[in-house]
Amino acid sequence: MNPSSVVPAKAGTHPSASPNETIGIGVGEPTHTRGPTEPWVPACAGTTELRAERLAAAGGVRIAGVELSEPLSPELKDAIWRAFLAHHIVVFPGQFLTRGQQFAFAGNFGEVEVHGAHRGEAKRYDVAHVMSNLDADGNPVLRVSKAANYHWHTDKPYHAAPPMLTMLRAVEVPPTGGDTEFANTALAYDALPDQMKRRIAGLRVVFRPAFDESRPVVDHPLVRTHPETGRKALYFGNHSTHILGLPEAESAALLGELLDHATQPQFVYRHRWRAGDLVMWDNRCLLHRLVADDSMRRYRRVMHRSVVRGTVPV
Numbered sequence: 001m002n003p004s005s006v007v008p009a010k011a012g013t014h015p016s017a018s019p020n021e022t023i024g025i026g027v028g029e030p031t032h033t034r035g036p037t038e039p040w041v042p043a044c045a046g047t048t049e050l051r052a053e054r055l056a057a058a059g060g061v062r063i064a065g066v067e068l069s070e071p072l073s074p075e076l077k078d079a080i081w082r083a084f085l086a087h088h089i090v091v092f093p094g095q096f097l098t099r100g101q102q103f104a105f106a107g108n109f110g111e112v113e114v115h116g117a118h119r120g121e122a123k124r125y126d127v128a129h130v131m132s133n134l135d136a137d138g139n140p141v142l143r144v145s146k147a148a149n150y151h152w153h154t155d156k157p158y159h160a161a162p163p164m165l166t167m168l169r170a171v172e173v174p175p176t177g178g179d180t181e182f183a184n185t186a187l188a189y190d191a192l193p194d195q196m197k198r199r200i201a202g203l204r205v206v207f208r209p210a211f212d213e214s215r216p217v218v219d220h221p222l223v224r225t226h227p228e229t230g231r232k233a234l235y236f237g238n239h240s241t242h243i244l245g246l247p248e249a250e251s252a253a254l255l256g257e258l259l260d261h262a263t264q265p266q267f268v269y270r271h272r273w274r275a276g277d278l279v280m281w282d283n284r285c286l287l288h289r290l291v292a293d294d295s296m297r298r299y300r301r302v303m304h305r306s307v308v309r310g311t312v313p314v
């Protein structure tokens with residue numbers, strides 16, 4: 001992977017110009033260039049110089065050399081947000097934040113879900129929460145239930161206003177395996193034949209938590225429009241039960257066909273974790289899954305997660 005150079009954020013500026021001039025994130029060519037590719041978008045037009053590297057044709061950018069444990073300057077916050085909207089997945093290596101610091105970082109982007117808030121004010125902790133493959137004795141275990149995050153999903157789509165973004169920070173990771181894959185459902189939508197786009201326009205998907213079938217259902221547009229970029233993306237995956245108003249078999253076949261389409265290699269970025277990686281991603285235009293492999297029953301995998309609230313999908 002080539003380290004990227006810093007490039008002008010807009011025509012007429014140049015990175016070798018005076019330090020006060022506007023300089024954006026330079027993004028190198030993706031390592032995977034076959035098939036549909038995210039349009040190259042200058043990741044930011046702020047005044048902060050960042051080292052950045054594009055990760056895949058399907059999206060993703062790696063930003064090194066920033067310290068997320070400290071309060072962000074307005075310029076850095078803006079640069080990160082632009083990179084996030086342009087590339088959907090932002091990887092920050094070497095971040096060793098406390099759970100409280102991670103919670104504070106996530107708060108730059110909106111209202112963060114509070115750990116334990118549903119159990120009342122006394123149980124409320126303003127920290128990132130812990131996700132692991134460990135059992136009660138601290139031993140690794142591979143649990144593949146229908147609710148497991150080994151299935152392609154977007155986070156908490158069964159809420160009326162599902163989270164806009166999720167971030168995970170790798171605390172302990174297996175020496176191999178335990179990767180996370182991300183599928184770009186905006187690119188996948190763009191690549192659909194017009195006939196299919198017409199067929200699915202206006203359809204709504206019913207969601208219910210796969211871990212609790214007693215919960216009430218919600219429904220969201222199968223093709224949602226990103227509230228900030230205006231791009232259309234498929235919104236479905238695990239926790240979706242059926243398409244409203246379609247016969248059961250037709251609904252299942254259509255959801256299956258769309259999932260097969262959206263998770264083809266050209267739409268996918270696979271993240272190999274290293275301890276200290278903090279990855280934030282846009283739930284509004286991505287599916288993701290933890291790749292189930294033998295490492296999950298052999299090695300500890302501990303992540304700290306923060307989730308930022310989103311809006312009602314339209």
Ligand SMILES: [Fe+2]
Nearest residue numbers: 149154155288
């Ligand atoms: Fe997830």
